[in-house]
Amino acid sequence: GESVGLHLPTLSVQEGDNSIINCAYSNSASDYFIWYKQESGKGPQFIIDIRSNMDKRQGQRVTVLLNKTVKHLSLQIAATQPGDSAVYFCAENSGGSYIPTFGRGTSLIVHP
Amino acid sequence: KAGVTQTPRYLIKTRGQQVTLSCSPISGHRSVSWYQQTPGQGLQFLFEYFSETQRNKGNFPGRFSGRQFSNSRSEMNVSTLELGDSALYLCASSYQGTGGPDTQYFGPGTRLTVL
Numbered sequence: 001g002e003s004v005g006l007h008l009p010t011l012s013v014q015e016g017d018n019s020i021i022n023c024a025y026s027n028s029a030s031d032y033f034i035w036y037k038q039e040s041g042k043g044p045q046f047i048i049d050i051r052s053n054m055d056k057r058q059g060q061r062v063t064v065l066l067n068k069t070v071k072h073l074s075l076q077i078a079a080t081q082p083g084d085s086a087v088y089f090c091a092e093n094s095g096g097s098y099i100p101t102f103g104r105g106t107s108l109i110v111h112p
Numbered sequence: 113k114a115g116v117t118q119t120p121r122y123l124i125k126t127r128g129q130q131v132t133l134s135c136s137p138i139s140g141h142r143s144v145s146w147y148q149q150t151p152g153q154g155l156q157f158l159f160e161y162f163s164e165t166q167r168n169k170g171n172f173p174g175r176f177s178g179r180q181f182s183n184s185r186s187e188m189n190v191s192t193l194e195l196g197d198s199a200l201y202l203c204a205s206s207y208q209g210t211g212g213p214d215t216q217y218f219g220p221g222t223r224l225t226v227l
Contacts, residue, residue, distance in 0.1 A: 032213050043116075043202050043218035044155075089155070093213040098143065098206075099168050100216065102155040 012109045019080045021106045023073040023090035032093040034100060035064060035075045039086045047075070047088075077108075085110045114139065116205050116219035124225045130191040133222045137184050137205030143167075144186040145216060146178060149200040161186055162208055190224075198226045 013019050025033075031052040036044035050057045050064045050073075057064050063076040073090050087107050091100035117136045125131050137144050145168075146158040157170035161180035178188040184205075190197055200223050204216035 034215060036218075043204075043220045046215055046217060049215055096213070098162075098208060098213050099145065099157055099160055100213070104154045 009104075010107045010109065012111065013080050015080060015082060015110055015112050017080055019075075019077040019084070019108060019110075021075045021077075021088050021090075021108065023075075023103055025071050025073065025090075025092050027092065027094045027101075028068075028071065030071075030092040030094040032100075033064070033066060033073050034091045034093075035062075035073075036089045036091065036102075037084075037086045038089065038105070044089060080108075080110050082110045082112055084108060116203055116217055118201075118203050118219040118222050120222060121220065122223045122225075124227060125193050126227050127193055127195060129193050130189060131193060131224060132187055132189045133201055133203075133224075135186045135188075135203030135205075135219060137186070137203075138217055141205035141207050141217075142184055143206045143208035143214075144180055144184060145204045145206075146186070146188050147202040147204065148172075149202055149221070150198075155202070158188065193226045195226050198224060200224075 034049045035047040037047050038044045048059045048062050048064050050066050061078045065074045087105040089102050089105045091102045093100045119134045143162045145160040148156045158172050159166055159178050160168040164180045175191045180186045200221045202221045203219045206214040206216045208214055
């Protein structure tokens with residue numbers, strides 16, 4: 001079946017750098033996308049979402065970009081901090097489905 | 113509002129036993145979904161309940177079952193536990209109004225270890 005995947009399993013950055021985590025999706029009917037952050041020993045935490053009628057959405061230090069032409073989603077974290085170290089998941093909903101499909105996750109490691 | 117809560121947080125069982133996990137959704141949320149998370153398989157969808165009815169089901173054997181109560185609280189049960197059932201079990205709730213899919217909010221999970 002169609003799935004959501006991630007380009008990089010691990011991303012290492014220096015504190016203060018900007019981080020970009022990428023996600024590719026294959027279902028052209030996907031119309032709602034979410035990014036989650038999961039710290040060790042905790043459940044996934046909602047970060048930001050975007051619907052398919054938008055190309056960009058900004059939150060506090062985070063920006064999500066959606067490129068529907070190439071079916072690509074990215075999460076940008078500005079001025080990355082050690083507390084941003086976690087696994088980041090993208091998820092997508094398509095065609096009115098109530099159940100999102102999750103990617104396998106990217107581990108972000110921030111070095112002080 | 114209080115977040116999604118799950119009990120117990122940790123559980124150790126032996127093969128062949130059964131286990132029941134509990135989830136209390138965010139107040140006002142009517143949909144509860146359950147996921148199994150393992151290092152090798154990632155997040156895998158078990159089932160979703162809405163208004164006390166199972167609305168969606170993943171590809172898990174019948175040993176995995178669940179239910180939802182009138183107050184939206186949910187339980188999942190695993191019977192005849194196998195070593196491979198060791199995992200983090202996550203519950204997620206969402207409002208699920210009429211406007212299409214809503215954001216799912218996760219609880220902290222129950223870490224199940226089967227010996």
